[in-house]
């Protein structure tokens with residue numbers, strides 16, 4: 692099995708090399724990073740657009756999102772993300788930021804589910820409102836310590852489901868998240884794979900999403916990161932905003948507890 696994994700790792704590395712910049716251009720890449728850092732993080736543009744969307748009337752109800760309750764009371768955005776996912780009494784379920792946002796856009800603005808989940812991931816010329824709003828909300832937790840609540844039984848249950856998914860092996864390669872993310876110092880080509888069972892690795896990984904991806908020219912959310920990892924795992928595409936993603940996120944967020952939140956960040 693181990694040998695097969697090594698073989699598959701090599702195959703994946705070859706496959707991702709089209710996406711990732713080749714090893715020889717790593718220095719160019721670093722130079723590009725420095726340039727971007729000097730100019731500030733482009734994610735700030737997403738944050739600004741997101742704040743505008745948050746405060747702009749929309750939908751059949753012509754309402755803004757300013758009364759959206761992200762867990763700290765209606766309208767409180769500051770620090771909300773550092774305490775998500777969490778249990779919400781009004782829906783009687785644990786929700787992550789993107790599920791909650793979907794809920795607010797449907798209840799406050801009167802959008803249909805289809806409208807509220809439209810284009811979760813943007814592309815050039817086709818920006819995503821969701822990525823922008825998520826950038827704005829998450830930025831409002833910058834500098835705060837992750838403090839994910841775990842007192843409600845449904846919060847505990849979500850964590851346990853997330854943990855189960857993390858170790859669940861299946862698919863063409865018989866991979867689990869744990870195959871790539873439970874070993875120290877594992878890497879695919881230039882990419883270091885965080886050991887999510889290690890506290891400081893988990894904190895570093897979780898507190899730096901969303902991120903402006905230099906390779907994609909877009910801000911990507913945790914939903915997108917997980918979507919991409921499920922794809923690498925050769926699992927079926929997860930449904931956007933599903934309870935499965937929320938449970939997975941709960942596991943990741945809780946493992947990052949105590950880490951200082953520092954995103955939207957800048958990544959390869």
Ligand code: HEC
Nearest residue numbers: 866867868870871879882883885895896916920921923924
């Ligand atoms: C085939 C290997 C593979 C599998 C399986 C896999 N991932 Fe990943 N994961 C990666 C790679 C590659 C990256 C990108 C690392 C980079 O670019 O620095 C990554 C990045 C991540 C990150 C962000 C780390 C950071 O510091 O930015 C998280 C969180 C993550 N994966 C979670 C998961 C979860 C949860 C699962 C299971 C659903 C999973 N991964 C399955 C390969 C994998």
